[in-house]
Amino acid sequence: MIVSNNGVAKKAGNTRPTFYKSFFSFLITFVLMFLSWIVLSGKFDSLLLWLGGISSFFVAYYFYDLLFPAMESGYVKVFFRFIAYTPWLIWEIIKANFHLLYLAFHPRMKELIDPHIITFKTHLKSDIAIATLANSITLTPGTITVTADSDGVFRVHAIDSESAEALPGIMLKKVAKVFGEEI
């Protein structure tokens, strides 16, 4: 680890804050790469572990700014809030999947469904918040995101009025809270 310390310090220059930022993203990338090496190889010989460590060191050294470009102090908070957001999302997916299953097997399905496209505007700023909301909407059955642009305008295809009504409300609030933005 001492070697890695020197390597990044040389690259990042003398200013302390930049050094800390890039070092943290380097460290996280290294740990992530090494963990995936261990999980994917499944062998614990010292030779293989060393090979994995060296290769993940090189990957983290050259590409540390690829996965976590701007490592700021608020970033860690966002990460944990995102972890807290996932169980709710999974529960929502399961609930809505049963609804879609019910629709698929219903004998008079064409009377129940009412496909239409709704448009709504949000004030989400960052790309990652918009992408998260778009993917969450698509994962929740009954709704598919048609377009989502960088201004925060969403067009959503909803299969029936029930899933359309639930839409811009609680999920948007949760996503905005995760990324610390106002609605």
Place this chain on the structure above:
Amino acid sequence: MDILVVLFLITGLFFFLGGAVGIIRMPDFYSRLHPAGKLDTLGIFAMVTGLAIYNLHHFSLEALLLSIKMFLIVFFVFLSSPTATHSIVDAGMRAGLRHWTKKKRKG
């Protein structure tokens, strides 16, 4: 334990069946994508959970690692499936296909 595994596998199969029936029965292109893209994700989640539990019967470190690898499949399907569905819908919109509505039909 075996009962749990069978329960998960049957749930997954049921979701896949629902997806297939939904694709056949839905009226148009866009609404067909709803069951196609999403009942499959929950189906694969249930089936892989069942298989991972079955794999942990004789508990060892290698079996645990194999189960983690199985859940990586679920993770990537959860990432890629909504993106793929979204891009298919987007392609349909760009080509100018209208979506099916109730009002068009008479009777």
